[in-house]
Amino acid sequence: MVVSACGSRTNDPQSRGATAPEPMTVNGVVVLPGPLENIVRSSGTVMASESVDLVAESAGRVERITFREGGHVRKGELLLKINDDDLQAQLRKTALQIQLASDQEERQRQLFGKNAVSREQYDIALNQVNTLKADRDNLVSAIRRREVRAPFDGVAGLRYVSEGGYVTQSTRIASLQKLNPLKVDFAIPEKYAGQVVVGDRVEFSSDETRLRFSGTLYAIEPKIDPAMGTLQLRAICGNRGEKVFPGAFVHIDLRLRTIKDALMVPTQAIIPVFKGQTVLLRKGGLAVSVPVKTGLRTAASVQITEGISAGDTVITTGILQLRPGMPVRVTVQ
Numbered sequence: 001m002v003v004s005a006c007g008s009r010t011n012d013p014q015s016r017g018a019t020a021p022e023p024m025t026v027n028g029v030v031v032l033p034g035p036l037e038n039i040v041r042s043s044g045t046v047m048a049s050e051s052v053d054l055v056a057e058s059a060g061r062v063e064r065i066t067f068r069e070g071g072h073v074r075k076g077e078l079l080l081k082i083n084d085d086d087l088q089a090q091l092r093k094t095a096l097q098i099q100l101a102s103d104q105e106e107r108q109r110q111l112f113g114k115n116a117v118s119r120e121q122y123d124i125a126l127n128q129v130n131t132l133k134a135d136r137d138n139l140v141s142a143i144r145r146r147e148v149r150a151p152f153d154g155v156a157g158l159r160y161v162s163e164g165g166y167v168t169q170s171t172r173i174a175s176l177q178k179l180n181p182l183k184v185d186f187a188i189p190e191k192y193a194g195q196v197v198v199g200d201r202v203e204f205s206s207d208e209t210r211l212r213f214s215g216t217l218y219a220i221e222p223k224i225d226p227a228m229g230t231l232q233l234r235a236i237c238g239n240r241g242e243k244v245f246p247g248a249f250v251h252i253d254l255r256l257r258t259i260k261d262a263l264m265v266p267t268q269a270i271i272p273v274f275k276g277q278t279v280l281l282r283k284g285g286l287a288v289s290v291p292v293k294t295g296l297r298t299a300a301s302v303q304i305t306e307g308i309s310a311g312d313t314v315i316t317t318g319i320l321q322l323r324p325g326m327p328v329r330v331t332v333q
Helices: 013-017 085-113 119-144
Strands: 024-030 034-036 039-054 060-065 078-082 147-149 154-156 174-189 201-205 212-225 230-237 249-255 259-262 264-266 271-273 276-283 286-297 301-306 313-315 328-332
Touching: 085 119, 174 212, 174 249, 201 230, 259 286, 313 328
Parallel strands: 024 328
Antiparallel strands: 024 313, 034 259, 039 174, 039 249, 060 078, 078 147, 154 174, 174 230, 201 212, 201 249, 212 230, 264 301, 271 276, 276 286, 276 313, 286 301
């Protein structure tokens, strides 16, 4: 038995068949704007902040090795000495010649002051002194090229030469790595290119050490990789205790500026379709399909950038059974 529009009761079977279907009861959420921490996740590779393969500038026999493999060295510290006996002998000889020429120049200067010699004679004596001093400087420079010194503070790697061995300019002696701080190279999708700035906070973790480190973005490649559609970034992070080594693979969290009024919906509310994505809203007691554009994702939610407004009720259950236009009763979670 049903009630007619005028309030009377009827037993007409056709009237009973026209009765509106019962609304389907589903769960949903009311979309409210809120702050969203903008975190871009990526993966990257650790690099030493400074790295170099040590080689000698001059060929010769190794006279002394003063660094320990795997040990810390200081900038300017002598690491390897190549025999320079011939240069030292020339340097001593030049020093004696400079002394003799300086005495001669002094005598000429005194005579020139008394007009006993010409200006030309004095200039010849002075030029001899200056020429010998230049020869001395060249010898000192050549002696320095027989030394290998640390260009920065760091940790020496394995050495590949021994005392008494002969090295050339192409002989690899060892590597030197600066492990604190470290650089981390990684890439992000090009859609974030306009959002990153130098100074953004970066966190990274290593599966091997299970430690988490933090640092800052300090360099941005000024072009997009056309093959990958990514932007290359570089961060610098502290590595106190030197727990992470160059070459390690790490997981990156790049924290961009917080979005103040983000509209977030549960992940299960998103319905993939042929040309994009949709969500189901309750409007006027009916289910309504609305195309949307998505933004950032978290573990349980998706940002909606276009298609819905604050205060809309988004359906989160019964999505497979619902069809647009069906009556629906929503229990707000």
